[in-house]
Amino acid sequence: MDVDWIAVDWGTTHPRAWAMGPNNEVLDRRTSGADTENLRPEEFETALLHLITPWLSSEKTPVIACGAVGATPGWTAVPCNPRTAMPILSATKDPRLTLYILPGVSQASPADVMWGEEIQTAGVIEENPQFDGVLCLPGTHTKWVHVSAEEIVSFRTAMTGELFALLSAQSVLRQVVDGEDLDQNAFDTAVTETLSRPERLAQSLFNIRAEALLHGQGNAVSRARLSGLLIGADLAAARPYWLGQQVLVAGAPQLSALYSRALEMQGVPCLVRDAGALTLAGLCGARARLTEA
Amino acid sequence: MDVDWIAVDWGTTHPRAWAMGPNNEVLDRRTSGADTENLRPEEFETALLHLITPWLSSEKTPVIACGAVGATPGWTAVPCNPRTAMPILSATKDPRLTLYILPGVSQASPADVMWGEEIQTAGVIEENPQFDGVLCLPGTHTKWVHVSAEEIVSFRTAMTGELFALLSAQSVLRQVVDGEDLDQNAFDTAVTETLSRPERLAQSLFNIRAEALLHGQGNAVSRARLSGLLIGADLAAARPYWLGQQVLVAGAPQLSALYSRALEMQGVPCLVRDAGALTLAGLCGARARLTEA
Numbered sequence: 001m002d003v004d005w006i007a008v009d010w011g012t013t014h015p016r017a018w019a020m021g022p023n024n025e026v027l028d029r030r031t032s033g034a035d036t037e038n039l040r041p042e043e044f045e046t047a048l049l050h051l052i053t054p055w056l057s058s059e060k061t062p063v064i065a066c067g068a069v070g071a072t073p074g075w076t077a078v079p080c081n082p083r084t085a086m087p088i089l090s091a092t093k094d095p096r097l098t099l100y101i102l103p104g105v106s107q108a109s110p111a112d113v114m115w116g117e118e119i120q121t122a123g124v125i126e127e128n129p130q131f132d133g134v135l136c137l138p139g140t141h142t143k144w145v146h147v148s149a150e151e152i153v154s155f156r157t158a159m160t161g162e163l164f165a166l167l168s169a170q171s172v173l174r175q176v177v178d179g180e181d182l183d184q185n186a187f188d189t190a191v192t193e194t195l196s197r198p199e200r201l202a203q204s205l206f207n208i209r210a211e212a213l214l215h216g217q218g219n220a221v222s223r224a225r226l227s228g229l230l231i232g233a234d235l236a237a238a239r240p241y242w243l244g245q246q247v248l249v250a251g252a253p254q255l256s257a258l259y260s261r262a263l264e265m266q267g268v269p270c271l272v273r274d275a276g277a278l279t280l281a282g283l284c285g286a287r288a289r290l291t292e293a
Numbered sequence: 294m295d296v297d298w299i300a301v302d303w304g305t306t307h308p309r310a311w312a313m314g315p316n317n318e319v320l321d322r323r324t325s326g327a328d329t330e331n332l333r334p335e336e337f338e339t340a341l342l343h344l345i346t347p348w349l350s351s352e353k354t355p356v357i358a359c360g361a362v363g364a365t366p367g368w369t370a371v372p373c374n375p376r377t378a379m380p381i382l383s384a385t386k387d388p389r390l391t392l393y394i395l396p397g398v399s400q401a402s403p404a405d406v407m408w409g410e411e412i413q414t415a416g417v418i419e420e421n422p423q424f425d426g427v428l429c430l431p432g433t434h435t436k437w438v439h440v441s442a443e444e445i446v447s448f449r450t451a452m453t454g455e456l457f458a459l460l461s462a463q464s465v466l467r468q469v470v471d472g473e474d475l476d477q478n479a480f481d482t483a484v485t486e487t488l489s490r491p492e493r494l495a496q497s498l499f500n501i502r503a504e505a506l507l508h509g510q511g512n513a514v515s516r517a518r519l520s521g522l523l524i525g526a527d528l529a530a531a532r533p534y535w536l537g538q539q540v541l542v543a544g545a546p547q548l549s550a551l552y553s554r555a556l557e558m559q560g561v562p563c564l565v566r567d568a569g570a571l572t573l574a575g576l577c578g579a580r581a582r583l584t585e586a
Contacts, residue, residue: 012465037465075507110496111503141465141499157503158495159464166459171452172305172330172434199491199529202451203403206434210404210450214368236492 001027003055006097007283008048009116009276010067012037012140015047016276019055024284028055044069045092048099056096064286066102066279067116075106075113079151082122086293087286102286105152112157116279117143119286120250123278125150126285131248134241137275138251138259140165142234144241156241158234161255167205167226176212181220182227184261190228191235191262198236204229231262242268250275294320296348299390300576301341302409302569303360305330305433308340309569312348317577321348337362338385341392349389357579359395359572360409368399368406372444375415379586380579395579398445405450409572410436412579413543416571418443419578424541427534430568431544431552433458435527437534449534451527454548460498460519469505474513475520477554483521484528484555491529497522524555535561543568 004022009015019028032051039047049056052063064087076085087100104115117137124131124147135145140161146153168177194201208225211217235242242263249260250273260270297315302308312321325344332340342349345356357380369378380393397408410430417424417440428438433454439446461470487494501518504510528535535556542553543566553563 106503106507108507111500111507113503113506156496157499159499160495162464166463170459170463171455198494199526199532201491201494202453202523202526202530203449204530205456206450206452207404210399210406213406214399214401214404230495233492233495237495237497239492 001055003027003057003061005062005064005287006052006055007280007287008052008063008065008067009119009279009283010048010065010069011116012068015051015067016279017051017055018280018283019052020284020287024287026280030054045094045099049094052097056094058096060096060098062100062287062290063097064100064102064283064290066119066283066286069101069115075104076118078105078107078155079153080105081125081151082118082282083125083150083285084289085118085122085286087290100286100290105155107155110156112155114143114145114155114157117145117155118152119282120275120278121145121147121152121282122285123281124248124250124273126281127278134245134247136238136242136247136249136251136259136263136270138249138255139275142251142259144238146241156238158237160230160234164227164230167230168223173205173209173222173226176209176217176219177223177226179219179223181223182258183218183220183224186221186224187228187258187261188265190225191232191265194229194232195236195266198233201229201233227258228262231258235262235266242266246271248273250278294348296320296350296354298355298357298580299345299348300573300580301345301356301358301360302412302572302576303341303358303362304409305361308344308360309572310344310348311573311576312345313577313580317580319573323347338387338392342387345390349387351389353389353391355393355580355583356390357393357395357576357583359412359576359579362394362408368397369411371398371400371448372446373398374418374444375411375575376418376443376578377582378411378415378579380583393579393583398448400448403449405448407436407438407448407450410438410448411445412575413568413571414438414440414445414575415578416574416576417541417543417566419574420571427538427540429531429535429540429542429544429552429556429563431542431548432568435544435552437531439534449531451530453523453527457520457523460523461516466498466502466515466519469502469510469512470516470519472512472516474516475551476511476513476517479514479517480521480551481554481558483518484525484558487522487525488529488559491526494522494526520551521555524551528555528559535559539564541566543571
């Protein structure tokens, strides 16, 4: 396997890497099982090596990384074209790689930051420079991105995925939402409830437990209600982004399906794309800029 | 020390017990450091004994407990007078105690449950049978209780304390809200924000992190904003309870101060009472019913 360069998406939860050929063909891919959220900056290189070592050789391999890496090399403020950001050379101890890190994107007011999602956005523009509209990038931290004229105009973040993970694994709700099944009708109802009455959210969450205790509400309904209430709250906050727009949704497949279902219930037409493919397209663009520079 | 009976408040986080004399004088008090939230029902007796063993003797001591004990002996549905609930004899292995557990209170629609707060409510009515109004009992799960004619008419629960604990200790916000200081102005602003625009909550939470990263927002402000956003969401949901009412707030002193401050900003007059004293008054009432029965 002749690895020309390595693309890395250093997400909060599951860092991913691609071994790339000289014509940007994917030779191999790996996902880390490590918990990178609690990494200290000085631990980043070891964790990165753990992910990409099988692809390193005696020659220096260029590695281009986006996301919440240990030492963030700063932010580019909006409005900005995410396809013009130059990867920044970053010091490493291991002589087998040359590490480049992409800067994140910041917004002064309302204050917001992204690391990694700007590369997905770049990927959308790589594929369609005419794209004018809104991206919904659901995940641990869901991003809503307004794109126009090849620029990120504005964006906002909701902690929807992280709230769902904390509440479903560690709160008093954990027993009643345990499992994988999701009742679609219950999800739809819960989304509509929070969108129409967002002020009720604080009480609706505990109500999930009470319905299970008193009325035998099953886990598939309880889990769907928790998901629907939180995605409904996310959509309520993001209404200025999606109202009257076409939205491109790109996240993990199951999560994208839930967001696009919730949006389509509001009459919003959605396109669903694979987030990984967009990230890779964005990283390939960054690789081209580096080669041309 | 001649312990006549033992009062137990088995809260989700910090179980408390009082050693009581024959005239309901408090001889001693203890708080458990154990994590009771994850107790299995069969582990309850051991945990209880760990808390009260110093007070047990060769004679059987009556123990009256309220709260989320291992085996809940059912619920009384609203409307109900919490001063009439009879403690229910519960089996124990240890011969040194006779354990009585108070039933919780349930509400069919909107589905809700309480274990323990009905005894605080009973304590309010013990002290003032004429009480007609609203109790706000902040804690892990904040309860809003409408009391009239010595009855609990209706109530609702918000997971405010649990959300604050999860987000401040385990989420991406944990580093920026670390500490004890709370900026009062930032708290006030955040409460007002969620009360006037509850639909923005989902994005306001992540904004705390971004303000810290981009604009150097200090931890005392960040922590106050997290607290204020969540208490604001709680108040937004509970508006039908407090609007145009006098509210009696009873929780831990710091938390009661925050809730009464937030309510008074909305023009709601508040009385603040010590939650422990109310619980004890309620348990003394239950002891009297048991003796008279």
